[in-house]
Amino acid sequence: MKRIEDIGKLEFHHRQGGRFRWITVTTLLLAVGTILHLVSPSVGGVTPNWAIATYCVAICLTKPSYKQGLGIGLVAALINVLTSKSGFPYGNLLSEPVGALTCTFLVHHLGHLQGKKHSLLPALSGFLATFMSGFVFVTILKAVMNLPWVVYVTGMIPLVIVIGLLNAVVTPALFFPALRLFRSRGMLEDVDETAVISDHSEYVLQPSRDGVLVLDHVSYRYNRQRTPVLCDVNLAVHKGDFLVITGGAGSGKSTLCKALTGAVPHYCGGVMKGMVFVNGVATTQSSISALAGTVGYMLDDYDSQLVAMTVEEEIAFTLENYGVAPEKIEKTIDEVLATVQMTGYRKRTLTNLSGGQRQRLVIADVLAMKPEILVFDEPTSALDPEGTKQFYELLHTLNREHGHTIVIVEQNLEAVLPYADRLVVLDKGRVCCDGSVETTLAYMYEHHIHEAAIPSVFACAMELAAHGIITDGKWLSAETAEQALRQQFSS
Numbered sequence: 151m152k153r154i155e156d157i158g159k160l161e162f163h164h165r166q167g168g169r170f171r172w173i174t175v176t177t178l179l180l181a182v183g184t185i186l187h188l189v190s191p192s193v194g195g196v197t198p199n200w201a202i203a204t205y206c207v208a209i210c211l212t213k214p215s216y217k218q219g220l221g222i223g224l225v226a227a228l229i230n231v232l233t234s235k236s237g238f239p240y241g242n243l244l245s246e247p248v249g250a251l252t253c254t255f256l257v258h259h260l261g262h263l264q265g266k267k268h269s270l271l272p273a274l275s276g277f278l279a280t281f282m283s284g285f286v287f288v289t290i291l292k293a294v295m296n297l298p299w300v301v302y303v304t305g306m307i308p309l310v311i312v313i314g315l316l317n318a319v320v321t322p323a324l325f326f327p328a329l330r331l332f333r334s335r336g337m338l339e340d341v342d343e344t345a346v347i348s349d350h351s352e353y354v355l356q357p358s359r360d361g362v363l364v365l366d367h368v369s370y371r372y373n374r375q376r377t378p379v380l381c382d383v384n385l386a387v388h389k390g391d392f393l394v395i396t397g398g399a400g401s402g403k404s405t406l407c408k409a410l411t412g413a414v415p416h417y418c419g420g421v422m423k424g425m426v427f428v429n430g431v432a433t434t435q436s437s438i439s440a441l442a443g444t445v446g447y448m449l450d451d452y453d454s455q456l457v458a459m460t461v462e463e464e465i466a467f468t469l470e471n472y473g474v475a476p477e478k479i480e481k482t483i484d485e486v487l488a489t490v491q492m493t494g495y496r497k498r499t500l501t502n503l504s505g506g507q508r509q510r511l512v513i514a515d516v517l518a519m520k521p522e523i524l525v526f527d528e529p530t531s532a533l534d535p536e537g538t539k540q541f542y543e544l545l546h547t548l549n550r551e552h553g554h555t556i557v558i559v560e561q562n563l564e565a566v567l568p569y570a571d572r573l574v575v576l577d578k579g580r581v582c583c584d585g586s587v588e589t590t591l592a593y594m595y596e597h598h599i600h601e602a603a604i605p606s607v608f609a610c611a612m613e614l615a616a617h618g619i620i621t622d623g624k625w626l627s628a629e630t631a632e633q634a635l636r637q638q639f640s641s
């Protein structure tokens with residue numbers, strides 16, 4: 151077992167690699183090739199061979215192995231057979247794989263060929279792959295149709311050379327725009343990468359502080375991104391906390407939620423530095439399903455968590471997936487529906503539930519796993535004010551009466567703050583302030599961070615205090631404001 155001196159330097163890499171990128175790129179390009187083949191007019195019976203030009207582009211871009219190159223050739227052959235205007239298209243079944251393998255050979259052996267500025271490979275492969283493929287095709291055609299040698303030598307072979315020359319022009323004409331397009335979409339960056347998943351099983355990892363959730367120097371960036379989304383985040387959530395995390399759009403709130411559940415880095419991939427501990431267990435030494443027993447998570451897009459037809463099937467599905475015994479499932483469904491006040495809805499179909507009821511059902515689903523920590527990402531974004539109030543009342547009950555630790559990511563703070571006992575603000579992936587609700591709101595106001603979220607009564611009090619009109623400027627509700635003003639102006 152290895153000891154870690156500085157946990158902030160410990161890295162976990164999860165990268166799938168671009169193993170299948172060649173399929174995506176080739177499919178898209180062959181589709182373009184097929185359309186061009188069907189619509190392009192022929193001049194004097196001569197057209198470029200669009201299928202060969204497009205698979206040459208795909209092969210030059212993704213540098214597939216010979217086996218993959220052969221696969222590309224066979225797919226192109228099938229497309230050609232199905233869409234060919236020729237009387238005997240079956241020669242394509244051999245000629246296209248030969249063309250694709252010729253191009254693959256050139257990519258592996260002459261990939262370095264450079265002109266003044268640009269690679270010469272697209273032009274060269276466009277010509278040679280078309281020539282080799284065309285040569286095989288016309289030779290088969292001659293044999294099958296028993297054509298005279300004079301037609302073969304003076305007509306067919308020169309035609310193959312002409313189409314090869316045409317393809318030497320159209321292949322680079324397609325290659326360079328395709329290169330720019332796929333690169334801008336990040337589709338070529340990892341074609342050479344292999345999958346990497348770090349193994350932390352040999353490390354002794356322990357949190358630096360107490361807490362049911364502890365983040366120790368956590369930094370994180372997604373795959374194919376240069377800038378980290380989380381930067382040296384340190385946070386401890388204690389048993390029974392009702393913690394709210396806020397911040398502007400793109401500040402990293404959802405990513406932080408995912409890190410608490412293990413989805414970052416197990417599911418989302420990327421590179422995580424530092425460590426997240428759930429009940430003292432490092433998330434990189436556990437799995438998402440094992441962590442789900444401790445941390446329940448409701449996505450901002452909570453509807454996507456629902457999969458069944460009826461309420462009871464939905465909860466049963468979750469429990470069956472985790473191998474819970476059938477007799478326990480029945481009892482648990484009753485219990486969790488009672489907790490979210492949906493006892494009468496057991497047989498209802500999901501389509502007959504309101505948005506608020508579906509949200510409660512997701513909570514019931516999460517509670518069925520009996521997690522002690524509940525994490526919610528923007529849970530009330532689709533609810534009206536009354537629905538939002540009822541939702542937070544329910545979470546308050548779960549927190550106070552059932553002992554659940556609650557972590558909520560919220561942009562709109564007004565409704566949740568009456569229940570929160572701690573507020574954390576994120577800015578550009580960093581924790582700027584972590585304190586009581588009043589302390590963090592004052593920090594946000596003074597440092598102009600995510601000011602739009604500050605409840606208007608609090609902002610108003612801060613403004614009055616700044617002008618010396620009142621002394622205590624930390625009101626969280628209209629009632630506190632009224633009381634404080636009455637007190638101040640009556641004395």
Ligand SMILES: Nc1ncnc2c1ncn2[C@@H]1O[C@H](COP(=O)(O)OP(=O)(O)OP(=O)(O)O)[C@@H](O)[C@H]1O
Binds near residue numbers: 561
């Ligand atoms: N799967 C992903 N791959 C690459 N980048 C991502 C991915 N998910 C999020 N990001 C980027 O990470 C940054 C932080 O995103 P995140 O969703 O964590 O922020 P947020 O504070 O929850 O934002 P919002 O309030 O708008 O939902 C953003 O710039 C976003 O574009």
